[in-house]
Amino acid sequence: MSNFDVATSSIGSFRGRLRPYVWSIRSGLRTIRFLFGRFERMCPVCGYRGRFFAYANPLGLGINIDSLCPSCLSHERHRLLALCDAERDLFAGKDILHFAPEAGLKKYLQARKPRSYVTCEFGGRGADLDINIENIGIENDKFDVIICCHILEHVDDRLAIPELFRILRKGGTLVAMIPIIEGWQKTFEDQARQKSVDDRILYFNQHDHVRFFGSDFRERLEQAGFIVDEFTAVEPAVSQCGLIRGEKVFLCRKV
Ligand SMILES: [Zn+2]
Structure with a gap:
């Protein structure tokens, strides 16, 4: 294996190690974008129509997008x-x-x-x-x-x-x-x-x-x-x- 091949292989393995960090940051940023709503929804508790806020997921660590009604705080x-x-x-x-x-x-x-x-x-x-x-x-x-x-x-x-x-x-x-x-x-x-x-x-x-x-x-x-x-x-x-x-x-x- 030439010096060039060794250098190329180390760069490839460095990128491989970096990849999960990049994916994780990208996924986190996507979530942040939608903290204050992704879609228009309707609340049958108070009648509000519009965007809901993100809130905790009751089944696992993390958050649910479009979870909390900003008007009556319903989940x-x-x-x-x-x-x-x-x-x-x-x-x-x-x-x-x-x-x-x-x-x-x-x-x-x-x-x-x-x-x-x-x-x-x-x-x-x-x-x-x-x-x-x-x-x-x-x-x-x-x-x-x-x-x-x-x-x-x-x-x-x-x-x-x-x-x-x-x-x-x-x-x-x-x-x-x-x-x-x-x-x-x-x-x-x-x-x-x-x-x-x-x-x-x-x-x-x-x-x-x-x-x-x-x-x-x-x-x-x-x-x-x-x-x-x-x-x-x-x-x-x-x-x-x-x-x-x-x-x-x-x-x-x-x-
Ligand atoms: Zn509501």
């Missing part, structure tokens, strides 16, 4: 819930309990004219009630609808789900949403892997998550007595409203 899941309500009429005239109420969704729910609307939060923080979802100090059969969006991955759902079943009236509905890995038949949870913040971010994608539900989430609901129905994010709503493809609202009925 994909809140918009899916409003679409589900438009089709299934979940809230009008009902006694509702809403866990960890999000401001935009709260306004939407109040405008739907429920019979009563009560918010709750563990530790208070401006909600109507201070409730520990694992041990709810409320009598049986109290509500027609309970809204529980991205709560069960933070707590012991083996305690929480039966409690939610208990305080629902017969004929009532638990509206549950969670980050779910449909490709996993079994929920991943391991107490040895939730001791540090880094562990919880590594295994469960957020500093205060303690599991990633798999498709057996449905069985966990059924074991408590619920009949489980689902509302799924599909086209054209996905592209019109900026939804996560295939995301689910679990409608869990107490019959």
